Structures are given as structure tokens and as C-alpha cells.
Amino acid sequence: MSSSSAAPAAKPPMREALVAAAFQLFLERGYEQTTVDDIVALAGVGRRSFFRYFPSKEDVVFPDHERCLADMTAFLAASAAEHEPVRRVCDAARLVLGMYAENPTFSVQRYRLTKQVPGLRAYELSVVWRYERALAEYLRGRFAGRPDGTLRADVIAAAVVAAHNNALRSWLRSDGLDDAGAAVDHALGYVQTVFGQTAGPAPAAPAPIGPVPAGDTEDVVVLVSRRDAPLWRVVQELETALGRA
Amino acid sequence: MSSSSAAPAAKPPMREALVAAAFQLFLERGYEQTTVDDIVALAGVGRRSFFRYFPSKEDVVFPDHERCLADMTAFLAASAAEHEPVRRVCDAARLVLGMYAENPTFSVQRYRLTKQVPGLRAYELSVVWRYERALAEYLRGRFAGRPDGTLRADVIAAAVVAAHNNALRSWLRSDGLDDAGAAVDHALGYVQTVFGQTAGPAPAAPAPIGPVPAGDTEDVVVLVSRRDAPLWRVVQELETALGRA
Structure with missing residues (x-):
């Protein structure tokens, strides 16, 4: 999972320490009641170090989405003409699952936190939207010049994201105990069945x-x-x- | 369009005046540069009147979504068993189009504003999410007990929203000059074709x-x-x- 072609960059320990301190405080006293000052005090670093890694307090809740978005964009950019496009966007979505499955405990904690804090829910929706646009842009390129190319690209991207998130939420609700890969494979398999090889419906008028x-x-x-x-x-x-x- | 069974409630003139004043200022000096105080001064009312109608400045940009969400929920709640579920959620999505098409000039102005202001974009994503959840909840009820019922409900709801928004954005980019109804009918027709009568692929094991x-x-x-x-x-x-x- 999260298998971009580039070797993963080693995470700076300070960044990890800030995420760990932030989550300890979010769980102890709540997200709204925790300030950036509280986080940096617990991590033993200065405010400027925090903002070097995270533009805002919300960003520390989702520390790996930017990397995952970059992985997904690189993965889609590395696609070849022989890649079946619907399968390709399903594989791209699996990179997101990989990020969650890397650290089940953290993912489950964050899921519970996000459900409680409307601001984090809004932030998450904007991240999901960026994944969906990345998938749609790739499909728009593949379907360029075909009838309803942008329509089909947008609908398939939305279907892939919805299927992925349906399986991801089931896994998170199981406290990360279920088999995340099997659940997402099943959900994405449904999308691939529906949109088939050429991502379009069967011809409306069958041969006589x-x-x-x-x-x-x-x-x-x-x-x-x-x-x-x-x-x-x-x-x-x-x-x-x-x-x- | 926007044809809920209830007769439309007459809008209070003060609410309309606040929306008109807000948009005049947003267009003249920009959204961020306009305060609630500026809006109430131009409309000639007090601050408390503003907050009686709108919880925040963002809400005045989307004054009709709450009504439209309520219309959609009522429309879906009034569904009968003989309504084909995919067609039903497509018809529910048409209520949203009706809201935009009621006032093309306002809708086009808001589209341009939303593209420029990240906060409004985030607000819009949260509204779109609520529409999608309303459609998905209805479909989950209709597919209850069927294999992959929640998965199919979530995927179809996302596909309907994506198709609707693809057509809506095309119409907004045409400055409201294209035929909005025809564009959305075409886009939703694609979804209905893909997900068919029973909203799923053909049975894997047909009768002998x-x-x-x-x-x-x-x-x-x-x-x-x-x-x-x-x-x-x-x-x-x-x-x-x-x-x-």
C-alpha cells in the first residue's frame, strides 16, 4: 500500500512528536479545548516548528493526506494507455486505504474525533473532494473526445470514492479489526462490475x-x-x- | 421544478432584502471585505434581524438550501413502494436544480463568488454532502436486507449527485443561458441507464x-x-x- 514509485521520505521525528502530542491532548481534553500552544508545550518544541509542518490545528489531525494526494497524483500520472481506466482509479483509491490501514489505532481514534467535531468533518470533506477531483481529472483525460466524457469521468470518480469510503467506514466502525483490504476490494469490485471495461452502459439498442x-x-x-x-x-x-x- | 406537495411559503421581504444587500456588497467590495454590519446597514435593519434568518455570513450566500433540503427530505419520505428507487432519487435531485434555475442571475453570481472564496467552497461541500446523505438514506431504506444494500445506496447517491453537479456546473458556466433541465435530464439519464431498474448489475446466476x-x-x-x-x-x-x- 501507498506504493508510489519514489522511496518514502523518512519522517522527521519532530513531526511525529507533534502529531503524537496533539492526539494525546485531543483525546484527554477534547479537540476544541486544545490549543497549538498546548501541543507545542507537550512536544517540547516552539510554535514556529508546529507551523513549519502544519498550516493549522486541523492539519495535524490529517497529517498524511497531503503525502497521499501526492502519491495518488503521481500514480495516476504514471498510467499507460493499456491501463483500463476504471481499474486504474480503483487502484489509486487503494492508496488512501493503505494510508489508513498503516496505523489502525490512529485511524480509529481520528474517526471518532472527526465525528464529534464539525470543523474536522468539513476539513475531511474538502480532502475527499480533492481525491475525487484527482480521479476525475485522470478519467477526463482518458475519456477525452468520447461522448459524455466529462460526465462519465465525474460519475465514476464519485462512485469510486463512495465505494471506498463505504468500506473504509465499515472497517473504522469495526475498530480496525475487520480485513480492510477485503472490504475495499469487494466495494471497488462492485463499481468495476457496474462500469465495466469501457466504463459505459451496454448499448441501448440491442442487435435485432x-x-x-x-x-x-x-x-x-x-x-x-x-x-x-x-x-x-x-x-x-x-x-x-x-x-x- | 422544486415542486414539493406543499404550497411554497411566502418569503418575508426582510429576508429577501438582506440577501439582496449582501450580494450587492459581495459583488462591489468582495465577500471577505463585507461584514454583517455592512449588510444590515444597507438593508436598513438591525443585527438581530440578520441572525434571525441566517446563522452566519456564509448562510446568506446559500439562502435557499435549507428549504431545498427540507423539500427533498419530504419528497423522499412521501415515496411509495412502487416508485423505482433510482428514478426517485434522480427526481429528488431535480429539486436542487429547480432551486438554481428559479433565479439564474443570482445562481451565476453565487457560482463566481463561491469559486473565489475557499470558505464558501467548504460550506458548499458540506451542503452537497447533506443532499447526498439524504439520497443515500432513502436508498438504504429501499435496499434494506438486500446484499450490499448500503454499498449500492452510497454509490448510487454519489453518482446521482455527481451527474447533477456536472450538468449544473455546465449550465452555470454558460451564464445560465443553456437549457438547465435538458442538461440535468441527460446526465441523470446516464445514471439511470447504468444502475438500471434494480440499481444493480444483472444477477450473476440466471435461472436455468x-x-x-x-x-x-x-x-x-x-x-x-x-x-x-x-x-x-x-x-x-x-x-x-x-x-x-
Whole structure:
């Protein structure tokens, strides 16, 4: 997880110390009741050190989202033409899961904190929006020039984020005990099934008569026929479809 | 549009005057440079009157979202079992479009303002989230007890919101000159096509043999058959499906 091509930069210990001090205080006395001064006092550093790492108190709650957004952008930028686009954005979403799953205890603590503090909820929505835009921008590029390219890009990006977050929330509500990877794979699998290989619906107007593929089930034949087709023509098609002609 | 069953309540003139004064000042000197005191001075009312209608300066930028959220909630609560759920949430989303289309000039001004002010963008994301949750809650109820009910509810709600907003943004970028209704109908039509009648992919394991409905196209017959079914049984089913037995 969080497998960008670049080697991960070693985290400065001061940054980690600030995050640890902040969460200790948030849990002890509450988010609103904790000031940046309290955090730096506990971490044993100065105010300027805090703001070198975090633009605001909200940012210390989500210390890894900027790195994860950068990983996701790099991952999508490194895509090749042969990458199936819906699968690619699903894989990009798995980077976010990886960040949460790296440290379950911290992720669960933050989940509880975010639910209690409206300001953090708003901050989280803005981060989710940035992930969604990164996915949508990539898909817009891949679908450029196709009918409804931007519409499909936006809808698929939103569906991927919603599926990912549905699984992520289930995992967080399990206190990080469930299998996060399996839950997200299942949820993203649903999106891939719905939007398929070409990320579009099946053609609205089926051929007048003829077999159509039935997905992965090789021993099932689906035959689409006009109601007014001559029966002999339908049987002929059917024999061909069943491999008995 | 915005056709809740209740008759629209007459808006108090003071509320309208505050919105008009606020937007005049936001456009003249900018959002950040305008205070609530400036707004009430121009509208000729006291500060307490402002806060009777709007909890904060941000709320005056989006004066109709609370009403629209209430309309949407009432619309969804009034749903019956025979309402196809995906169509129903698409119709609920059209209430939001109706609110924007009621006053194109105001909507376009607000769109430009929101793009410039990060705080307003964050506020808007939280409103969009509330719409999405209202749609998802309704769908969760409709899909209760079905496999992946909450997953499908969350994904479809997100897809509906993304499609609606894709069309809405196109319309706002046209300065409100395009046909908003047609754009949103087209975008929501895509979502309905993708998520279909039952809001899920086709069943993985079809019945061994037998006709299945082909959506709205009455003159098309779809026959699903096991590949190893005896031909005479398939033809018999086919005759029945074609109404010729």
C-alpha cells in the first residue's frame, strides 16, 4: 500500500512528536479545548516548528493526506494507455486505504474525533473532494473526445470514492479489526462490475437478433430477439449460439 | 421544478432584502471585505434581524438550501413502494436544480463568488454532502436486507449527485443561458441507464432457462438458457416467450 514509485521520505521525528502530542491532548481534553500552544508545550518544541509542518490545528489531525494526494497524483500520472481506466482509479483509491490501514489505532481514534467535531468533518470533506477531483481529472483525460466524457469521468470518480469510503467506514466502525483490504476490494469490485471495461452502459439498442455475451458464465447463453422475428430465424441463431449448428 | 406537495411559503421581504444587500456588497467590495454590519446597514435593519434568518455570513450566500433540503427530505419520505428507487432519487435531485434555475442571475453570481472564496467552497461541500446523505438514506431504506444494500445506496447517491453537479456546473458556466433541465435530464439519464431498474448489475446466476424482461422495450425478447439445455426445451420456452405456443 501507498506504493508510489519514489522511496518514502523518512519522517522527521519532530513531526511525529507533534502529531503524537496533539492526539494525546485531543483525546484527554477534547479537540476544541486544545490549543497549538498546548501541543507545542507537550512536544517540547516552539510554535514556529508546529507551523513549519502544519498550516493549522486541523492539519495535524490529517497529517498524511497531503503525502497521499501526492502519491495518488503521481500514480495516476504514471498510467499507460493499456491501463483500463476504471481499474486504474480503483487502484489509486487503494492508496488512501493503505494510508489508513498503516496505523489502525490512529485511524480509529481520528474517526471518532472527526465525528464529534464539525470543523474536522468539513476539513475531511474538502480532502475527499480533492481525491475525487484527482480521479476525475485522470478519467477526463482518458475519456477525452468520447461522448459524455466529462460526465462519465465525474460519475465514476464519485462512485469510486463512495465505494471506498463505504468500506473504509465499515472497517473504522469495526475498530480496525475487520480485513480492510477485503472490504475495499469487494466495494471497488462492485463499481468495476457496474462500469465495466469501457466504463459505459451496454448499448441501448440491442442487435435485432443474435447471442450476446453473458459475462463470465460460460455455460449460459443469452439470446436477444425481436418479438416479431420469424421463429426459424430465432432457432437458427439459437443453434449457432449453443454451438450445435 | 422544486415542486414539493406543499404550497411554497411566502418569503418575508426582510429576508429577501438582506440577501439582496449582501450580494450587492459581495459583488462591489468582495465577500471577505463585507461584514454583517455592512449588510444590515444597507438593508436598513438591525443585527438581530440578520441572525434571525441566517446563522452566519456564509448562510446568506446559500439562502435557499435549507428549504431545498427540507423539500427533498419530504419528497423522499412521501415515496411509495412502487416508485423505482433510482428514478426517485434522480427526481429528488431535480429539486436542487429547480432551486438554481428559479433565479439564474443570482445562481451565476453565487457560482463566481463561491469559486473565489475557499470558505464558501467548504460550506458548499458540506451542503452537497447533506443532499447526498439524504439520497443515500432513502436508498438504504429501499435496499434494506438486500446484499450490499448500503454499498449500492452510497454509490448510487454519489453518482446521482455527481451527474447533477456536472450538468449544473455546465449550465452555470454558460451564464445560465443553456437549457438547465435538458442538461440535468441527460446526465441523470446516464445514471439511470447504468444502475438500471434494480440499481444493480444483472444477477450473476440466471435461472436455468426462461425469458427475462427486457426493460421498456416490449418488442424485444431476452432468453437466458443453459448451454447444455435440450434444444426442444429451449424452443418451447422461446415459443412461449414469443407468444406463439
